[in-house]
Amino acid sequence: MPVDMSDVRAALERDEPDYTQAQQLGPGAIPHLAALVRGDDAMLAAKAVYLTSLIDAGQDAIKVVADAASHPDPAVRVAAAAATRHLPAHAASDIVIALAADSDGGVARVALKSVPAKPSDELRGQLAYLQGNSEFPELRELATHILADTGP
Amino acid sequence: MGSVTSEQAELFAFRDGMQPTDIAVFFVRSTVPPTNGCAAHPGGRPGAAVAAGATRWTLGHEVGHVLGLDHVDNNDQLMTGNGTGRITNPPPDLLPSEGATMDQSALTIDI
Numbered sequence: 001m002p003v004d005m006s007d008v009r010a011a012l013e014r015d016e017p018d019y020t021q022a023q024q025l026g027p028g029a030i031p032h033l034a035a036l037v038r039g040d041d042a043m044l045a046a047k048a049v050y051l052t053s054l055i056d057a058g059q060d061a062i063k064v065v066a067d068a069a070s071h072p073d074p075a076v077r078v079a080a081a082a083a084t085r086h087l088p089a090h091a092a093s094d095i096v097i098a099l100a101a102d103s104d105g106g107v108a109r110v111a112l113k114s115v116p117a118k119p120s121d122e123l124r125g126q127l128a129y130l131q132g133n134s135e136f137p138e139l140r141e142l143a144t145h146i147l148a149d150t151g152p
Numbered sequence: 153m154g155s156v157t158s159e160q161a162e163l164f165a166f167r168d169g170m171q172p173t174d175i176a177v178f179f180v181r182s183t184v185p186p187t188n189g190c191a192a193h194p195g196g197r198p199g200a201a202v203a204a205g206a207t208r209w210t211l212g213h214e215v216g217h218v219l220g221l222d223h224v225d226n227n228d229q230l231m232t233g234n235g236t237g238r239i240t241n242p243p244p245d246l247l248p249s250e251g252a253t254m255d256q257s258a259l260t261i262d263i
């Protein structure tokens with residue numbers, strides 16, 4: 001069944017979107033969600049990237065999350081970081097690497113809290129770097145815990 | 153009211169100087185998952201979070217939830233479940249029955 005932008009907006013313009021229900025829109029919603037991520041409403045972009053990650057749409061969904069990871073608004077990057085929790089580990093690791101290095105401590109924190117159970121070697125390398133070098137004490141501590149909790 | 157995450161529990165613990173019936177509203181940059189606002193709070197710590205990207209009606213809407221109001225399917229009303237950004241004919245309405253519900257909330261006290 002084709003999905004209209006109006007269906008997608010109706011789901012996301014709610015004050016408290018029901019993501020479980022909105023997920024039923026399915027892969028047909030992805031082009032509209034991608035457009036909202038590129039649009040000028042940051043609140044909608046944040047909701048759109050999060051919903052995208054919950055829809056089983058393979059590479060198309062991964063690309064939308066990767067795009068949102070470089071959004072100028074940190075609130076959208078926070079949503080992208082949280083969205084990686086629903087992606088396959090290899091794709092999540094690549095995006096988390098970018099966001100864990102974010103100059104915005106809030107974005108980096110959500111990225112670290114989204115590190116997959118089996119992070120890639122590259123991500124572990126970055127965690128080790130943050131452990132020693134992050135300007136934010138909370139992130140240094142978080143990186144230390146994650147390295148201890150996730151095996152190579 | 154609703155289940156809360158450990159992060160929500162941490163946030164809602166900030167109640168210095170507040171009475172047990174005071175509703176704390178936390179203005180945050182964003183929530184995970186993304187919402188305009190969220191009225192879920194730990195038991196005994198009434199409050200709501202409102203995101204920076206919320207509409208001008210989200211604060212009232214979330215406090216309405218904390219005081220016991222549910223969604224309605226009418227965009228003339230504060231408690232519309234379709235998004236307060238879709239409110240037509242502002243300011244949005246509260247029904248007398250919604251006022252009565254809020255009056256009956258344990259958080260509503262005579263002053």
Ligand SMILES: [Zn+2]
Nearest residue numbers: 015016213217
């Ligand atoms: Zn609501």
